[in-house]
Amino acid sequence: MPFPLLVPLGLLCALLPLHHGAPGPGGTAPDPAHYSFSLTLIDALDTLLILGNVSEFQRVVEVLQDNVDFDIDVNASVFETNIRVVGGLLSAHLLSKKAGVEVEAGWPCSGPLLRMAEEAARKLLPAFQTPTGMPYGTVNLLHGVNPGETPVTCTAGIGTFIVEFATLSSLTGDPVFEDVARVALMRLWESRSDIGLVGNHIDVLTGKWVAQDSGIGAGVDSYFEYLVKGAILLQDKKLMAMFLEYNKAIRNYTRFDDWYLWVQMYKGTVSMPVFQSLEAYWPGLQSLIGDIDNAMRTFLNYYTVWKQFGGLPEFYNIPQGYTVEKREGYPLRPELIESAMYLYRATGDPTLLELGRDAVESIEKISKVECGFATIKDLRDHKLDNRMESFFLAETVKYLYLLFDPTNFIHNNGSTFDAVITPYGECILGAGGYIFNTEAHPIDPAALHCCQRLKEEQWEVEDLMREFYSLKRNRSRFQKKTMSSGPWQPPAGPGTSSSENQDEAREKRPTKQKIPLLSCPSQPFTSKLALLGQVFLDSS
Numbered sequence: 129m130p131f132p133l134l135v136p137l138g139l140l141c142a143l144l145p146l147h148h149g150a151p152g153p154g155g156t157a158p159d160p161a162h163y164s165f166s167l168t169l170i171d172a173l174d175t176l177l178i179l180g181n182v183s184e185f186q187r188v189v190e191v192l193q194d195n196v197d198f199d200i201d202v203n204a205s206v207f208e209t210n211i212r213v214v215g216g217l218l219s220a221h222l223l224s225k226k227a228g229v230e231v232e233a234g235w236p237c238s239g240p241l242l243r244m245a246e247e248a249a250r251k252l253l254p255a256f257q258t259p260t261g262m263p264y265g266t267v268n269l270l271h272g273v274n275p276g277e278t279p280v281t282c283t284a285g286i287g288t289f290i291v292e293f294a295t296l297s298s299l300t301g302d303p304v305f306e307d308v309a310r311v312a313l314m315r316l317w318e319s320r321s322d323i324g325l326v327g328n329h330i331d332v333l334t335g336k337w338v339a340q341d342s343g344i345g346a347g348v349d350s351y352f353e354y355l356v357k358g359a360i361l362l363q364d365k366k367l368m369a370m371f372l373e374y375n376k377a378i379r380n381y382t383r384f385d386d387w388y389l390w391v392q393m394y395k396g397t398v399s400m401p402v403f404q405s406l407e408a409y410w411p412g413l414q415s416l417i418g419d420i421d422n423a424m425r426t427f428l429n430y431y432t433v434w435k436q437f438g439g440l441p442e443f444y445n446i447p448q449g450y451t452v453e454k455r456e457g458y459p460l461r462p463e464l465i466e467s468a469m470y471l472y473r474a475t476g477d478p479t480l481l482e483l484g485r486d487a488v489e490s491i492e493k494i495s496k497v498e499c500g501f502a503t504i505k506d507l508r509d510h511k512l513d514n515r516m517e518s519f520f521l522a523e524t525v526k527y528l529y530l531l532f533d534p535t536n537f538i539h540n541n542g543s544t545f546d547a548v549i550t551p552y553g554e555c556i557l558g559a560g561g562y563i564f565n566t567e568a569h570p571i572d573p574a575a576l577h578c579c580q581r582l583k584e585e586q587w588e589v590e591d592l593m594r595e596f597y598s599l600k601r602n603r604s605r606f607q608k609k610t611m612s613s614g615p616w617q618p619p620a621g622p623g624t625s626s627s628e629n630q631d632e633a634r635e636k637r638p639t640k641q642k643i644p645l646l647s648c649p650s651q652p653f654t655s656k657l658a659l660l661g662q663v664f665l666d667s668s
């Protein structure tokens with residue numbers, strides 16, 4: 129297996145803090161490579177553990193604790209900061225015990241990396257203070273949203289928060305993160321067209337679509353991904369129902385011969401017969417909903433493009449069978465390898481390993497340079513660019529390794545686990561079923577049930593109060609025949625204040641599901657009280 133060659137070199141040189149802090153070019157969203165908070169270190173941290181390098185993991189945790197500072201005057205992409213920084217820190221926090229880091233009492237409900245994740249996420253919250261509850265795309269980490277900031281955000285920049293933010297809410301007990309993420313998701317859902325599609329960019333102040341191209345790739349991709357992953361992580365049937373509705377519309381209007389094109393979101397007419405490298409996550413996502421046959425067919429289409437060029441060009445014109453002008457590059461993206469990893473777990477089909485082998489060979493042969501692996505500027509002549517994206521270490525290397533390492537702890541099927549004593553009782557961790565955020569940072573779903581007493585109790589008290597007041601109100605209505613009340617309504621249109629949105633989101637939060645699909649279900653408040661905070665299954 130040629131793989132071991134690739135990994136150590138990539139990690140040796142690339143895990144250095146970046147200290148640039150330059151703003152984005154020409155007022156556009158800033159380039160994450162220019163943030164001043166050790167982006168690559170954070171993004172690559174959990175990769176170290178997955179590859180088995182615990183001593184480096186421990187060293188990097190110390191470096192981060194001593195160096196990371198989010199109180200800086202930098203314009204940051206809300207989306208990128210969430211998926212790379214908040215996601216990377218959360219994942220590393222949850223894996224730190226496994227990596228031999230001495231964790232503090234209270235872990236996983238407290239710890240330095242969790243505090244950093246929370247601090248970074250709080251810096252993003254001002255972006256959600258819009259009339260629609262959909263966030264701005266960029267926020268200044270010191271001053272909040274810049275006056276004059278563009279209100280146009282891409283769909284993925286609105287709908288890619290629930291995995292990190294719900295995890296953060298569960299671990300910290302502060303519901304604000306999950307609330308804002310849910311409001312944003314709900315608004316997108318309400319903004320879909322009559323034929324069930326969403327566009328590419330929307331004005332977060334007015335709720336009007338600014339770019340009406342609809343597809344599964346750039347600008348939209350991880351919104352769909354987070355409906356599925358959020359549904360699995362939170363056992364939330366409504367999120368899955370939303371995805372399945374979209375899935376129907378996507379198949380009806382955008383799928384041709386197992387390729388996915390771009391169409392006009394209101395009419396369904398084809399606007400771009402193009403396959404984008406970013407779309408290659410889709411077969412992996414289909415495998416998560418059990419649609420293996422469709423996933424394999426689409427994967428094989430994409431693999432033919434890989435074979436044609438030795439990598440995936442950013443854009444590929446499907447009828448012409450060639451790259452699109454100025455989109456001939458391959459920045460070592462992970463998506464096709466990610467799909468191969470999921471599908472290999474599901475099928476064991478050796479074709480998927482062949483893609484893995486081809487990827488390792490291409491990356492080694494074309495992109496390896498003295499101090500890392502460079503972006504391929506043009507797949508036609510193999511010219512290189514002077515940059516390595518942080519997702520290469522966070523995702524590409526990780527998914528490749530996991531494709532070839534069937535016994536990795538990430539693939540645990542529940543046969544082993546760790547019992548951890550938390551301030552809220554015993555909690556089971558490390559049993560598998562990890563949910564990867566869109567930057568490949570694995571989140572242990574069981575961890576969301578470790579620190580819940582506070583939150584659950586808070587909600588129970590809120591529910592009791594609500595019940596109490598609604599009883600009281602009904603009684604007085606009965607007596608006075610004045611006030612009207614009704615069932616919960618979805619968030620109102622633009623103009624609703626975001627605190628109202630958040631109240632609504634809290635009301636709409638799925639409380640206890642009848643049939644938990646994952647382990648570690650939470651007990652009702654009363655039983656937990658009786659059991660002094662220990663989490664036991666109903667049957668125990």
Ligand code: DMJ
Nearest residue numbers: 350461462463519566567
């Ligand atoms: C990553 O940063 C994330 O996967 C994101 O969702 C889009 N794709 C890049 C890598 O290609």
